[in-house]
Amino acid sequence: MTVALLAAVLVVAACATPGPSQVTIPPGATGSAAPPATGVPSPSPAPAAFPVTLVDDEGTSVEIPTEPARIVSLTPATTEILFAIGAGPRVVATTDFDDYPPEAVDLPDVASFISVDVEKIVGLEADLVIAGGNNFNSPEAIAQLRTLGIPVVVVYAPDVATVLADIELVGRAVGASEAAADVVARMRTVFDQVAAGTQGLARPTVFYELDATAQIYTAADDSFLAEMIELAGGFPITTGSTTSFEISLEALVAADPELILLGDAAYGVTADQVAARPGWGGIRAVVDGAIRPVDDLIITRPGPRLGEGLLALATAIHPDLVVPTTP
Amino acid sequence: MATSGGILAADRIGSGPLEGVRRRPVVLGAAGLGLVAVAIVVGVGAGSVAVPAGDTIGILASRLLGLDLPRTWTPAAETIVMELRLPRVLMALVVGLGLAIAGATFQGLLRNPLADPYVLGTASGAALGAAIAVVIPVRTLVLEFGLLHGLAFVGALAAVTLVYRLSRISGLAPMTSLLLTGYAVGSLLAAGLAMAMYVSGSGLRQIFAYLLGGFEAASWIRVATTTPLILGAAALIALRARVLDGLLLGEEAAAHLGVDVRRERAILLALAALVTAAAVAVSGLIGFVGLVVPHLVRLATGPQARAVLPLAALYGAALMVFADVAARLLGEIPVGVVTAVIGAPFFLVLLRRARTGYEL
Amino acid sequence: MIRLEALTVAYRGRPVVRDVDLAIAAGERIALIGPNGAGKSTLLKAITGLVTPAAGTVELAGRQLGALSRLAIARTIAVVPQLAILPFATRVEDVVALGRLPHEDPFRGAGPADRAAVAAAIERVGLGHLLGRDARELSLGERQLVLLALAVAQAAPVLVLDEPTVHLDLRHQVETMELLVDLNERDGTTIVAVLHDLGLAAHFFPRLVLLDRGRVVGDGPPATVLADDRVRDVFGVDPAHVRLPA
Numbered sequence: 001m002t003v004a005l006l007a008a009v010l011v012v013a014a015c016a017t018p019g020p021s022q023v024t025i026p027p028g029a030t031g032s033a034a035p036p037a038t039g040v041p042s043p044s045p046a047p048a049a050f051p052v053t054l055v056d057d058e059g060t061s062v063e064i065p066t067e068p069a070r071i072v073s074l075t076p077a078t079t080e081i082l083f084a085i086g087a088g089p090r091v092v093a094t095t096d097f098d099d100y101p102p103e104a105v106d107l108p109d110v111a112s113f114i115s116v117d118v119e120k121i122v123g124l125e126a127d128l129v130i131a132g133g134n135n136f137n138s139p140e141a142i143a144q145l146r147t148l149g150i151p152v153v154v155v156y157a158p159d160v161a162t163v164l165a166d167i168e169l170v171g172r173a174v175g176a177s178e179a180a181a182d183v184v185a186r187m188r189t190v191f192d193q194v195a196a197g198t199q200g201l202a203r204p205t206v207f208y209e210l211d212a213t214a215q216i217y218t219a220a221d222d223s224f225l226a227e228m229i230e231l232a233g234g235f236p237i238t239t240g241s242t243t244s245f246e247i248s249l250e251a252l253v254a255a256d257p258e259l260i261l262l263g264d265a266a267y268g269v270t271a272d273q274v275a276a277r278p279g280w281g282g283i284r285a286v287v288d289g290a291i292r293p294v295d296d297l298i299i300t301r302p303g304p305r306l307g308e309g310l311l312a313l314a315t316a317i318h319p320d321l322v323v324p325t326t327p
Numbered sequence: 328m329a330t331s332g333g334i335l336a337a338d339r340i341g342s343g344p345l346e347g348v349r350r351r352p353v354v355l356g357a358a359g360l361g362l363v364a365v366a367i368v369v370g371v372g373a374g375s376v377a378v379p380a381g382d383t384i385g386i387l388a389s390r391l392l393g394l395d396l397p398r399t400w401t402p403a404a405e406t407i408v409m410e411l412r413l414p415r416v417l418m419a420l421v422v423g424l425g426l427a428i429a430g431a432t433f434q435g436l437l438r439n440p441l442a443d444p445y446v447l448g449t450a451s452g453a454a455l456g457a458a459i460a461v462v463i464p465v466r467t468l469v470l471e472f473g474l475l476h477g478l479a480f481v482g483a484l485a486a487v488t489l490v491y492r493l494s495r496i497s498g499l500a501p502m503t504s505l506l507l508t509g510y511a512v513g514s515l516l517a518a519g520l521a522m523a524m525y526v527s528g529s530g531l532r533q534i535f536a537y538l539l540g541g542f543e544a545a546s547w548i549r550v551a552t553t554t555p556l557i558l559g560a561a562a563l564i565a566l567r568a569r570v571l572d573g574l575l576l577g578e579e580a581a582a583h584l585g586v587d588v589r590r591e592r593a594i595l596l597a598l599a600a601l602v603t604a605a606a607v608a609v610s611g612l613i614g615f616v617g618l619v620v621p622h623l624v625r626l627a628t629g630p631q632a633r634a635v636l637p638l639a640a641l642y643g644a645a646l647m648v649f650a651d652v653a654a655r656l657l658g659e660i661p662v663g664v665v666t667a668v669i670g671a672p673f674f675l676v677l678l679r680r681a682r683t684g685y686e687l
Numbered sequence: 688m689i690r691l692e693a694l695t696v697a698y699r700g701r702p703v704v705r706d707v708d709l710a711i712a713a714g715e716r717i718a719l720i721g722p723n724g725a726g727k728s729t730l731l732k733a734i735t736g737l738v739t740p741a742a743g744t745v746e747l748a749g750r751q752l753g754a755l756s757r758l759a760i761a762r763t764i765a766v767v768p769q770l771a772i773l774p775f776a777t778r779v780e781d782v783v784a785l786g787r788l789p790h791e792d793p794f795r796g797a798g799p800a801d802r803a804a805v806a807a808a809i810e811r812v813g814l815g816h817l818l819g820r821d822a823r824e825l826s827l828g829e830r831q832l833v834l835l836a837l838a839v840a841q842a843a844p845v846l847v848l849d850e851p852t853v854h855l856d857l858r859h860q861v862e863t864m865e866l867l868v869d870l871n872e873r874d875g876t877t878i879v880a881v882l883h884d885l886g887l888a889a890h891f892f893p894r895l896v897l898l899d900r901g902r903v904v905g906d907g908p909p910a911t912v913l914a915d916d917r918v919r920d921v922f923g924v925d926p927a928h929v930r931l932p933a
Contacts, residue, residue, distance in 0.1 A: 114535065114536045116543075119376050119412070122407050125401070134529045138533065138536060140543075144544055147410075148411075435774075572788060580768035582736075585756075625776070626776070
């Protein structure tokens with residue numbers, strides 16, 4: 001009975017987790033926006049005022065007694081944030097599915113998709129842990145770390161604005177507020193440029209495919225991904241639910257998207273495969289051949305490369321988009 | 328009637344097999360205690376961070392025995408040994424003990440060698456409870472126990488109660504009825520679980536981790552709250568070993584041997600369900616320990632519950648710690664996976680070797 | 688020792704034993720006989736407290752059966768269990784030892800007296816050659832003897848048997864009967880047995896109780912209970928086909 005139960009669970013779990021980001025770095029993914037030019041890891045000129053007390057995305061008040069020197073990042077997005085704001089050299093461990101930047105990949109792994117190695121974090125004498133909320137990291141492990149006296153800042157960005165706020169939050173937590181403000185400012189510039197470039201353009205209906213190996217997964221209503229598509233000048237086809245990422249083929253055919261974006265291109269899905277799927281042939285995007293691959297990692301990961309992601313998404317939706325180059 | 332080898336028989340009984348049988352559980356018990364001790368040492372000594380054996384012993388000696396030793400270790404090592412590994416090992420010991428005792432009880436009570444602690448819906452009840460806790464957005468912690476643990480505990484007990492109540496309105500023999508009702512209710516709850524997982528969104532990962540079981544979240548407070556419950560109920564079960572022995576030959580025979588079957592069955596069911604619910608609430612669903620360990624012990628000593636229950640407790644506790652160590656060393660894979668990998672092939676061998684005489 | 692008064696037992700409203708009066712004195716040896724469905728086994732269940740009477744009373748050693756605990760009943764009446772399938776491998780001596788459950792210290796388990804009783808029962812029933820074997824691998828007849836030994840080890844003043852000889856070969860049938868006579872005459876055990884074999888019943892039991900459709904229709908020595916017209920009426924067979932001891 002237990003076995004059957006577990007088997008059922010495995011099947012459900014396998015289906016319901018939309019293809020988690022994989023460790024593949026598409027060539028050129030880092031090309032467009034300039035990396036932080038300064039590269040100076042030093043904190044703000046005026047010595048940061050530690051202890052710092054801040055409220056994280058779950059509403060928990062976290063006190064960080066001294067400037068963190070041994071930071072653990074439990075999500076790929078926060079790892080990217082830490083490196084982008086110059087705190088990379090102070091990061092001592094990340095997850096086993098971190099893929100960017102390259103320096104982070106070789107760091108010790110203290111978390112997998114289902115578990116956090118609390119013992120290893122304690123053993124590394126971490127003085128700050130940045131974790132993912134909304135069940136990204138086990139709430140039990142977060143509670144345990146806090147019980148052991150290790151400050152844990154939990155971030156969870158349900159929308160684009162929160163990503164920017166999170167970068168500033170992490171900046172304050174590690175005493176790199178200025179560098180964080182710089183990163184945010186550069187990202188805002190890209191956002192503004194995309195907004196300006198797509199203004200007045202027709203907004204095609206976009207089906208963004210997260211995964212379609214069994215069920216079809218796409219953006220949920222009001223989700224981060226739906227917001228990104230809107231910001232990029234598209235009209236997202238969503239699942240009709242704020243919690244479910246699954247859409248039926250019937251609903252998809254009825255929505256009749258003008259454009260299909262393959263967020264699962266990294267898994268080997270191609271336009272030809274999509275066109276050959278039974279039932280898909282009549283969709284306008286398939287008829288018109290408007291099926292394009294995109295780099296899902298930078299589009300859906302709530303990190304500092306989101307500006308690049310938005311630009312890539314906007315270009316995929318409007319191929320002749322002209323965006324003014326960075327000032 | 329003492330025609331067929333009367334003298335020979337008397338000879339053999341005097342000092343032969345019966346005497347041997349009487350001593351064997353004592354030897355096995357001593358070996359089991361030794362194994363538990365080894366398990367504790369290995370469990371506290373092993374982990375993803377290498378703490379030198381000398382430091383581990385020093386930390387334990389200074390913190391547990393109050394010895395004033397020179398501190399050759401880092402504060403981190405002390406935290407790892409005292410706050411992470413020791414409670415984790417104790418938690419695994421207690422849960423392993425509980426599941427083995429509960430498994431032996433359900434097997435004896437239902438007269439079914441394939442019964443395990445989860446047979447009467449406890450697993451699916453706990454899983455559904457946990458999944459509901461993840462789905463409803465309330466976050467509270469009482470004594471380090473979240474809603475998940477609370478609802479898992481309640482779910483397990485509620486499922487058994489439901490199975491027991493429903494089984495009594497069927498026209499079948501009580502044991503058969505319990506088993507079949509257990510399967511029916513279990514299937515229904517599993518459907519509820521699948522539904523809860525379907526709507527759980529990002530909580531799926533947490534439900535999934537719970538279903539696979541583990542001890543990584545062990546803490547002293549959890550050990551302190553769970554241990555008395557499991558040990559207390561397990562001890563009360565062990566005191567009723569006579570009942571399980573009587574049931575070897577069926578309910579009527581048990582009644583003729585002085586067992587108030589209806590009453591004792593209800594008491595034992597309640598105790599075993601309590602042990603299972605507590606174990607499952609704190610550690611998730613860990614299979615095979617409760618199924619395999621009692622059979623192993625029976626192979627060694629025979630089915631007398633008075634020997635089987637304490638021995639299953641010892642070996643179940645030790646096995647669980649070793650499984651947890653393996654899980655840790657393999658990079659925090661779920662303990663349930665380890666016990667299944669050890670338990671399933673082992674059980675198949677057992678099935679081939681030992682004839683099981685169960686018929687519904 | 689056992690006294691039934693106006694006893695009626697019903698299953699789902701259908702009476703199976705009707706208005707039976709029966710007194711069995713300590714030290715008696717009595718066989719219950721009658722055709723299938725006559726209510727013999729149900730009567731035994733009423734005596735051992737497994738079924739609750741619809742009407743009437745059962746007294747055991749001067750006390751109402753309903754007022755006695757299962758343990759008290761088990762110390763007074765030993766019942767040879769029906770053949771059961773053991774769920775786990777169990778050695779013959781371990782099965783016999785189950786007979787000591789009503790006597791064992793509930794905390795310390797079997798004591799020297801219990802082990803001696805088990806050894807004696809094994810010897811008395813002649814199971815020495817089966818020691819150490821898994822009871823599930825024995826023949827039906829052997830298993831029946833193991834269960835008989837269990838009841839002997841229980842050492843209760845009353846021994847109740849339901850068809851103790853069905854699976855036994857001729858020699859073991861006779862030996863079992865001799866053992867019952869021996870237990871009765873040497874140990875003073877009261878024996879109540881349901882028997883199908885009228886020959887064995889008539890030969891080894893001084894008192895027979897004949898049941899038909901739930902009622903006692905004959906009670907006394909074999910010669911009177913098994914008179915020709917009764918055998919014809921109750922069993923529906925020609926008495927000439929039934930060879931009874933003179």
